Structures are given as structure tokens and as C-alpha cells.
Amino acid sequence: MGNSEVGHNALGAGRIFAQGAKLVDIALASGKIYEGEGFKYISECFEKGTLHLIGLLSDGGVHSRLDQLQLLLKGASERGAKRIRVHILTDGRDVLDGSSVGFVETLESDLAKLRENGVDARIASGGGRMYVTMDRYENDWDVVKRGWDAQVRGEAPHRFANAVEAVKKLRENANDQYLPPFVIVDENEKAVGPIEDGDAVVTFNFRADRMVMLAKALEHQDFDKFDRVKVPKIRYAGMLQYDGELKLPGHYLVSPPEIDRTSGEYLVHNGVRTFACSETVKFGHVTFFWNGNRSGYFNPEMEEYSEIPSDVGITFNVQPKMKALEIGEKARDAILSRKFDQVRVNIPNGDMVGHTGDIQATVVACKAADEAVKMIIDAIEQVGGIYVVTADHGNAEDMVKRNKSGQPLYDKSGKLQILTSHTCQPVPIAIGGPGLEAGVRFRNDVPDGGLANVAATVMNLHGYVAPNDYEPTLIEVVNN
Secondary structure, rough: OOOOHHHHHHHHOOOOOHHHHHHHHHHHHHHHHHHHHHHHHHOOOOOOOOOEEEEEEEEEEEOOOOOHHHHHHHHHHHHOOOOOEEEEEEEOOOOOOOOOHHHHHHHHHHHHHHHHOOEEEEEEEEEEOOOOOOOOOOHHHHHHHHHHHHHHHOOOOEEEOHHHHHHHHOOOOOHHHOOOEEEOOOOOOOOOOOOOOEEEEOOOOOOOOOOOHHHHHHOOOOOOOOOOOOOOEEEEEEEEEOOOOOOOOOOOOOOOOOOOOHHHHHHHOOOOOEEEEHHHHHHHHHHHHHHOOOOOOOOOOOEEEEEOOOOOOOOOOOOOOOOHHHHHHHHHHHHHHOOOOEEEEOHHHHHHOOOOOHHHHHHHHHHHHHHHHHHHHHHHHOOOOOEOOOOOOOOOOOOEEEOOOOOEEOOOOOOEEEOOOOOOOOOOOOOEOOOOOEEEEEEEOOOOOOOOHHHHHHHHOOOOOOOOOOOOEEEEEEOO
């Protein structure tokens, strides 16, 4: 399925790079992951300390994959890890809600086999991804704190003897995404795996955005977003480096792709004044990911980035309009100011509200996005500009699970099975506006055109030829 970060990388870079999951697959298959500086750094704790693995437990393949965790557990135990604790985050967003029980059962079976071979391996804590640990863009630090309290301090409102029981019980009042935090305790009611001095920690998600905040809490000495209470002296590595500009984390198991020469960099250096805007949940996509996983400006005199704070402390179906109109207004004002040659925005409603599975709210969300797009296109009409409208992936266009013939699936009680994940359909692209020359049309010789073709297309619309190693442009000029 499509993915927001990879999608924006491709949109901005004009080329397709081996990304998170693929890089990790290659490193695990070749064994190179165990030869790198990151693994050597954490393995120095194996003799006396515990290896803690924190991440999303599912096979969704958007943030993490269960088979990668399984290989890492096997590889680490074969290379000296004697005590392992896994801190799980349940999914239900990129996979079917309710599937978390099966993933936990699979993991428990694997850990039992490790114990048979003399490795003290257990699940130590858990919680739902949207309520525990996996916040992004500093939207709600309480999410990270709930995870910290369970993972580091061994404290949570719910205590269980095993994780399968925990997930089954907590699912009675919440779905997988929003399970409250829990810790696993021994017969003396003592948490079995809080992070202590001398331990090693690996966050095993390959996708960056929902690991950055935890990485800051684990790594920054001057961290002040919440009271950590306990700050153990640990060796921490990410599966990948989650922010290249911030060098976060400083140690990682797999080196990231080197994304250079992005379209944004080319255009700014050629005098194209740029404005980028979204609300918090997608602001990083039109800046950091668009610019090749790079923070900050290429040239602050030529660029302006505007972040509108997202709603905090509620699920997106509660306020499905999100900040679409505010984004539309910012874009409209930037266009009408005539200070910029490119205005780049992400309107996140269809994706973020689509993830909640609330169909009525998603209708409201899409209407709000429509209003924002109209506001922007009306402004483009006024200044004689050109618009390019596309998406990084699908979501809201299909909200139900389907069988192979396309028919909706129903659960045992006869209710539709709701689809909360991204979809696999190609996304549309529309190009138009009064500034578009009469002879410009879509080429018919790029049948497999995708997001990576958009960069060359936009560069052409600005009047520039794209670098020859970019994916080809989608447009051509014909003389009538």
C-alpha cells in the first residue's frame, strides 16, 4: 500500500529510492545489520544488561513488520543477548482492527522458543499505537509519556501476567489503536522489564515519523517535554536514523538512503521562491520528507514554511474538518501576495479521518478538503497560475474491506468490516489553471507514471528541464 513519507520523498526527489522496509530487509538478509556500528554499540550491553525492543507489532509494513522483529530477535540472541524484553504497540490502523491478539500470540510463541534455548525473553509492556508512544510532530507529548512510564518506569494503569490476556481484556473497551498502556508483572506483582541502567534499547520501526519523539526522550540530556522521573544510562539505537538533520538517533542499525538533489533544492537555487504549509500532522511531509529527509530551509531568504497546530487530545473523527480551511486560507494568502513562485500544501483530512474508520466523519472531512482546494484554485485563477493536484496515497476513497472479487466483507454479526488503512489504488493527478500554455498535455508514453514523475513535471511547469536521472515528466508541449 501507499505510504505518506515514501510518497513525499518520491514527489520531492523525482526518483525512487530503496526505503525503510527494503533497506532493513536487505541488511537482515545479508547479515550486514549485525556488522554495523549501531549493532556493535548496543551489543556491548548484552553481557550484563537487557536488550529492549520497542515498536509496532503487526505485519502492516507501513511502520514496521513482524518478520523483521522475529529476525532481529533471532540474530540478537545468537550474538550474545541473554535477556530480552519486547515493548509492543498494537496496530489496528495499517491492519485489521482485532488482529493484534494474533500478532501477540505469534510473538509469545517465538519468545517461548528462545526461553527453551536459555534466553530470558519476554514481553514487558504494551499499549495501542495512537494512545501510547507513537505520536508525531510533537502533537501530543502525553502519548509518549504513557509509553515512557510503562517502558522505562514499569508503571501503567493496567497490570497483567501475560500480554495475550492483556490485549484480550483491554480490547473489551478499546480498539487496537487506542489500547491503554499496560505492564507485565511477575508473581510478586513486580514489572518484568522496565529499562534500567546498563541496558540496550532498539526502536524497531523503520518509518521515522512516529519514533522521533520517543528518540528525543531516550537520547536528549536536556529533554523537557515531560518529567521522565527516571532517566537510565542506556545504549540506544534506532532501526534507522529517523532525522538526518538532527542526527537522531545518533546510533542506528541500518543506514538511511542518501536522498540528494531534490526538486525543492534545485528550484530554490534557481530563484523559485517557495511557500510550504500544512497542519502539524502533515507539516513534515511538505517540508522534511519533500526535501529528502532534511530539516530546515535550503535558503531562508527564498522559502517560508508555515505550520498550523493540529487538534490535540481528540481523535480526528471528532473534528473531521481538521485545519483544512486554515491551510486553504494560508495558501490563498500566499498566492495572492505574489511573493512566491511555488505554493505547496498538504490537506490531510481524507487520510487522517479515513484512518479512524468513521465513514460519516470522513464524508465531512472530504467536503472540508474540497472547500480548501476550491479556495486555492480560485486564488490561482486570480493570479493566472497553474495548479497540480494529486495525493501521496489513497485512503478515504474506500472504507470497507473487500474480498478478491471486490465485494465488501462482513463480520460474524453481519456488520461491514471497516478499512482503516491506506489503499492500493493509483492516485489521480490534475494539472490546469490559466497559466498553463495551450499546447501542454499529458504524455501517452509514460503508462507507468507515478509519484516520482511529478517532480520533473513541476520543474517543467516552472520553466526548467529536470535532471536527466529524474523519472520522466508527465507532460509534453504540442503545437496546434
